[in-house]
Amino acid sequence: MPASILPVVPLGTSGPSVGAQGLGCMGFSEFYGPSAPAQARETLWAALDAGVTMFDTADLYGDGENETFLGPFVRAHRERVLLATKFGIVRQPGRRTWSQVRGDRAYIRRCADASLKRLGLDTIDLYYAHRRDPAVPVEETVGAMAELVGEGKVRHLGLCEVTGPELRAAHAVHPITAVQSEWSLFSRDVEASAVPTAAELGVAFVAYSPLGRGLLTGAITDTRELSAGDTRLTMPRFTGDHARTNAALLETVHTIAAQHAATPAQIALAWLHRRSRTHGLTVVPIPGTRRPARLRENAAATAITLSEAELAVLEPLAAKVAGSRYADMSSTATARE
Numbered sequence: 001m002p003a004s005i006l007p008v009v010p011l012g013t014s015g016p017s018v019g020a021q022g023l024g025c026m027g028f029s030e031f032y033g034p035s036a037p038a039q040a041r042e043t044l045w046a047a048l049d050a051g052v053t054m055f056d057t058a059d060l061y062g063d064g065e066n067e068t069f070l071g072p073f074v075r076a077h078r079e080r081v082l083l084a085t086k087f088g089i090v091r092q093p094g095r096r097t098w099s100q101v102r103g104d105r106a107y108i109r110r111c112a113d114a115s116l117k118r119l120g121l122d123t124i125d126l127y128y129a130h131r132r133d134p135a136v137p138v139e140e141t142v143g144a145m146a147e148l149v150g151e152g153k154v155r156h157l158g159l160c161e162v163t164g165p166e167l168r169a170a171h172a173v174h175p176i177t178a179v180q181s182e183w184s185l186f187s188r189d190v191e192a193s194a195v196p197t198a199a200e201l202g203v204a205f206v207a208y209s210p211l212g213r214g215l216l217t218g219a220i221t222d223t224r225e226l227s228a229g230d231t232r233l234t235m236p237r238f239t240g241d242h243a244r245t246n247a248a249l250l251e252t253v254h255t256i257a258a259q260h261a262a263t264p265a266q267i268a269l270a271w272l273h274r275r276s277r278t279h280g281l282t283v284v285p286i287p288g289t290r291r292p293a294r295l296r297e298n299a300a301a302t303a304i305t306l307s308e309a310e311l312a313v314l315e316p317l318a319a320k321v322a323g324s325r326y327a328d329m330s331s332t333a334t335a336r337e
């Protein structure tokens with residue numbers, strides 16, 4: 001595949017310029033099967049070569065291991081990398097499941113210091129609240145995050161899975177640079193509230209799971225082939241009849257991909273890039289991959305322009321998807337809208 005250099009876009013009105021696509025680093029540590037560190041490092045290099053600048057992690061991923069892994073790479077390329085990490089999801093000790101969401105000041109301050117230490121950095125470029133703590137007003141959480149900006153420990157603030165009204169309330173306390181929520185051809189709930197509010201406020205949208213956690217790539221033909229312990233085996237869209245229904249929806253994506261001599265993953269990403277124009281805001285998808293070849297494939301999606309006729313064919317897919325995004329949707333924005 002020929003080398004492709006990503007265009008550069010502004011991360012909303014308060015953020016820096018970034019490569020139009022980021023890299024989701026979660027899979028380097030867990031959730032989607034085993035990862036080989038050497039291949040993961042090659043993927044990081046391929047990302048840098050392709051013009052990726054935003055590298056996305058969280059203290060949750062690998063229980064801190066993901067940040068520790070990324071640290072040396074980020075420090076070696078500090079001027080070229082925007083490091084985004086997150087706090088807020090408390091794990092059950094020794095398990096992948098969550099026990100709690102926290103957004104109180106003392107917890108945030110502890111998490112920021114711990115992330116900085118693991119990363120070996122003085123400053124986190126973009127710091128997200130991973131979920132909304134229902135027990136703490138969003139203004140209080142963002143107030144505590146803003147203190148970190150004042151102290152130079154954080155450059156820009158972000159929020160994940162917030163509703164439009166929550167984003168507006170947060171933005172009144174301190175400028176929010178980016179909202180990160182699930183957005184893809186298969187998951188479009190954000191378009192009802194968070195996206196229009198972000199567009200109005202000049203906040204960028206970082207689209208997580210832009211490939212539907214792999215569903216939209218066509219590479220998962222039988223979910224029984226996923227390795228034991230893969231989190232997707234517990235997700236409604238990947239199970240039983242839902243998996244079969246969703247796989248059948250991909251036919252449309254395959255047809256359009258063939259017209260562009262492209263892959264389904266590239267069409268899914270091209271569709272998201274086009275959302276930027278449709279909704280009037282910066283959209284930065286952060287596809288996750290552990291493989292350099294797929295990184296290059298995904299980067300090349302920015303060169304694909306979908307026609308109005310193709311967009312019209314893709315439009316109805318999300319409404320036909322079977323199964324919710326998570327088994328428990330209670331901490332998502334959808335549950336609060």
Ligand SMILES: NC(=O)c1ccc[n+]([C@@H]2O[C@H](COP(=O)([O-])OP(=O)(O)OC[C@H]3O[C@@H](n4cnc5c(N)ncnc54)[C@H](OP(=O)(O)O)[C@@H]3O)[C@@H](O)[C@H]2O)c1
Nearest residue numbers: 024025026208209210211212213214217265287288289290
């Ligand atoms: N804020 C949040 O709550 C939240 C939640 C979930 C994720 N995230 C962030 O978003 C990032 C991306 O989301 P995600 O990893 O859940 O899902 P995704 O990007 O939609 O899909 C990742 C899956 O697709 C596969 N893949 C990637 N490119 C491919 C290609 N060209 N062809 C075939 N398969 C391909 C990957 O496998 P290989 O690795 O084998 O290529 C992986 O299994 C994460 O890494 C994380 O940083 C944030």
